[in-house]
Amino acid sequence: MWKNKHVIIALIVAPILAILAWFAVGQIAGEKAQVAEPGGAYPLVARSNCRWESGECELVNNDLKMTILPLELGAQYTRLSLDSEFPLAQATFALLSDGNEVVASAEYDASPDAAAQMTVTIPTYADPEGMLRVAVTVRESLYFAEVPVVFMRPEERRFSR
Numbered sequence: 366m367w368k369n370k371h372v373i374i375a376l377i378v379a380p381i382l383a384i385l386a387w388f389a390v391g392q393i394a395g396e397k398a399q400v401a402e403p404g405g406a407y408p409l410v411a412r413s414n415c416r417w418e419s420g421e422c423e424l425v426n427n428d429l430k431m432t433i434l435p436l437e438l439g440a441q442y443t444r445l446s447l448d449s450e451f452p453l454a455q456a457t458f459a460l461l462s463d464g465n466e467v468v469a470s471a472e473y474d475a476s477p478d479a480a481a482q483m484t485v486t487i488p489t490y491a492d493p494e495g496m497l498r499v500a501v502t503v504r505e506s507l508y509f510a511e512v513p514v515v516f517m518r519p520e521e522r523r524f525s526r
Contacts, residue, residue, distance in 0.1 A: 398427050403505035415512045422516045424499065426508055431501065435491075435517040436484065443491040443517070447471055447483045447501070454502040460487045460514070462495035491517050 366372055401407060407426055415422035422433040430450055437444040447456055456471035471483035491497075491514045500509045 401504065401506040406507040406509065409499070409501075409508050409510035411510055411512045415516050417515060418518050419516050420518075422512055424508075424510050424512070429503060429508065433497075433499070433512075433516075438491060438517060440490055441488065443487045443489065445485050445487070445517075447485070447499075449482075449501075449503070451503050453483055454505070456483050456485065456502070457500045458485045458487060459498040460489055460491060460495055461498065462489070462492035465489075466498075493518065 409424035409426050409429075409431070412423040412425060415424075420435070424431045424433070432448045434446045434448065435443070436446050443460060445458065447453070453471075457468065458471060459466050459468045467487055467489045469485050469487045471485035473483055493515055495514045496511055497514050498509070498511045500507060502508075
């Protein structure tokens with residue numbers, strides 16, 4: 366069987382054709398990305414690092430990418446940083462814990478190298494069981510997300526032999 370040149374060529378060509386067909390079907394029948402309309406509301410997708418103790422949370426919607434970083438986690442307050450590639454018009458955070466919701470608006474960083482960086486101080490403790498709601502205005506469109514706050518506590522490095 367392995368001496369027949371038709372079988373060998375078929376074994377080489379078939380996977381290549383399958384991959385090309387997969388891309389062709391995606392181009393023909395796949396969903397096309399839509400341009401955000403001013404005044405529209407769009408969800409942000411939380412990446413996997415938001416669901417475990419990573420020390421950061423990435424939120425994405427097509428080409429819009431944002432990163433939430435915990436700066437300070439005090440007993441009476443929580444201070445977060447929001448970094449984005451696009452200029453942010455406004456950002457509002459709400460921390461939900463034990464049925465209470467505390468809302469705070471973000472402010473621009475004063476540093477000149479952080480054109481799209483905002484910081485927010487929420488006057489409450491970030492309970493590990495709580496949720497963080499984020500609403501951001503970018504180019505007259507509203508983007509929103511709700512993520513668990515478990516990412517705020519970075520995992521301790523564990524070395525094992």
